[in-house]
Amino acid sequence: MLNLVRKDLLLLKRSLWLSALYVLLALFVFRTMSGGALSAATVGATYMLMIQALTQDDKNKSEIMLNSLPLRRQDIVLAKYLSVFIYAILVIIGCLLAQSVVSIIGIPMPIGWISLEKITGALVAMAVLISIYFPIYFKFGYLRSRMIGMILFLACFLFLPMVVGLTVQELGGVGNPAFRNILAMLQEAENWLQTQADWQIATYFLALALILMAASARLSLEFYRRREF
Amino acid sequence: MNIIIANSSPEPIYQQIVTQMKNLILKGDLTEAEGLPSIRILAKELQISVITTKRAYEELEREGYIETVGGKGSFVSAQNKELLYEKRLRVVEEKVTEAIVAARNAGMEREELLAMFKLLLEEQ
Amino acid sequence: MVDTDNILTVNKLTKHFKDFSLKNVSFRLPRGYVMGFIGPNGSGKSTTIKLILNLLCKDSGQINVFGLDNLEHELAIKNRMAFVFDENHFYEELSIRDMARIIAPFYRHWEPQTFEKCLKDFVINPKQKIKQLSKGMKMKFSLAIALSHGAELLIMDEPTAGLDPMARSELLDILATLIQDERNSVFFSTHITPDLDKIADYVTFINQGEIVLSAPKDDILEKYGVIKGSCDLLDEESKRLFVGIKTNQFGFEGLVRDKEKALRRFRGLALLEKPSLEDIMLYTVRGEHHA
DSSP, rough: OOHHHHHHHHTTHHHHHHHHHHHHHHHHHTTOOOHHHHHHHHHHHHHHHHHHHHHHHHHHHHHHHHHSSSSOHHHHHHHHHHHHHHHHHHHHHHHHHHHHHHHHHSSSOOOOOOOHHHHHHHHHHHHHHHHHHHHHHHHOHHHHHHHHHHHHHIIIIIIIIHHHHHHHHTTTSSSSSHHHHHHHHHHHHHHHHHOHHHHHHHHHHHHHHHHHHHHHHHHHHHHHHHHHO | OOOOOOOTTSHHHHHHHHHHHHHHHTTTOOTTTHHHHHHHHHHHHOOOHHHHHHHHHHHHHHTTTTEETTTTEEOOOOOHHHHHHHHHHHHHHHHHHHHHHHHHTOOOOHEEEEEEEEHHHHHH | OOOOSSEEEEEEEEEESOOOOOEEEEEEEEETTTEEEETTSSSSSHHHHHHHHTSSSEEEEEEEEEEETTTTTTTHHHHHHTEOOOOOOOTTTTTTHHHHHHHHOOTTOOHHHHHHHHHTTTTOOOOSSSSSSSSHHHHHHHHHHHHHOOOOOEESSSTTTTTTHHHHHHHHHHHHTTTTTTTEEEEEEESHHHHHHTSSEEEEEETTTTEEEEHHHHHHHHHHHHEOOOGGOOHHHHHHTTTEEEEEEEEEEEESSSSHHHHHHHHHTHHHHHHHHHHHHHHHHHHHHHO
16 A cells, blocks of 8 residues: 555656645745635645646556556555645645745745644645545546536535525525524534634544545445446 | 478478478487477477477377477487388388379380489489 | 366356447466467457456456456465556656556565566666657566566457567567466467467457357367359358358358368369468458348
């Protein structure tokens, strides 16, 4: 399995430099933005690397070659999950290095600081993202998975708000008791979270992400076992 | 040792090998106890299949021309000198018969043929 | 069932697709020999090979490699066999050296010295990127990998497609060297390349997903014959001797399955020629289309 991760890293040699540049740029551009902007940039760089690796597999139909080697299909699946976190770690290390270099040499370049909080946020977001994407990829292959990904993206950011908005209107606006109940529940959840320490919240999210990812991996393994080339 | 395979010949390839090897043995080009190339090397060199060379060797073995020692390869059989001589006589007989047939087909007289034979013998 | 004499056994293999089916495919390749797997495009050659490699899931039937079930012992089997595909499936961006670095750790018996020697023998520069290699070079790179992990069974899908005669002749040489070791076997598919067929010990012929024949090549070539003669020799009865017949204004040419029988009928009247595998394939495919 580690061989497969190493393989992806070898293939990404050139892309790694590109993403380093990207991270530096992101640190500069997003320096003043609050909240998740930096986490999003980390996720973006990691996602870029992941897609790059998948593109390489797809371009030469190399899965045919890989699956003819003495290795288990499950290793191919698990290696993909694992490698994403390696990319994430590389990107984060890149960020930290850039920060240290800037602060030590004292380059007068204002950059954002990545905190533990943001790192956790990025990792959780990445876990959720691949938990949704990989089962689709292992079921339908690269090309169709990219298409489905696109559709899902559009659905989330364009159609879903539209549909929700319309539904709310249909039901007589936010004054409807059903909505008031939902809002109340959310408020309660928030209140409860307020009582928890930061590290506890982080743990909850990490645990949730891990459960989601385990389920996703199970699904991917099952799909890939039956994949035909 | 030369073996020439004619792909266009109607004679099966294994048969071509058998015939040529027999000739080599009878002519004494391949001598007693001399190691023969393995069937796989022969197949590689002649660019033919292993089954073909294997069959040729089996045929030669059956007729007593060669022997195969497990693990050591194939060798020309140690043969009785008289038997070998007789075999050679038979080859000469065959060739002379061939000449006679050719002469007859060409319409040569018996005396004419004998004269030619003597002349050739003396020239040698 | 364990059979050690046969390095590859395919038994009643069946696979259905929407528009094509592989039906009851059976054949066996004895250890130490070369089998050519011939048939027209789309006849099921690649499907069979992919099923052997477990790239496709079979519907039914059995595949044994080295006497072991190909699914149950997939890793053990793949450690001892090698493959060459008609297209390149290596990562084009990588150099030969890097690609080998990726592949080597997967094999239990990888021999770096052998690999280096192969690169030298085949005149492959390890620093070159795979996309810069010619088709023949890519094939030789695949073979270098095959030879470097001590593969006993080499499976090749259309290895000569797109190769020039020089590269084909080199391939022939490498294969002949490989089977100098009598434990090694080669199974290759082709839609007929006379040079490669020369070294095939066995021939399996597939058409429309079904095996037409599978036998030693010499037996096939000795039994079949091509008959040429004038059209008036053909009547209903004699036509039945033929697998397929092609007629033109000046005569006919046809393939017979039993040369001796045909000879008894046509002796002195028609010409008998040695068939090529191509003849056998063409007449069989065409003959079936006529029926």
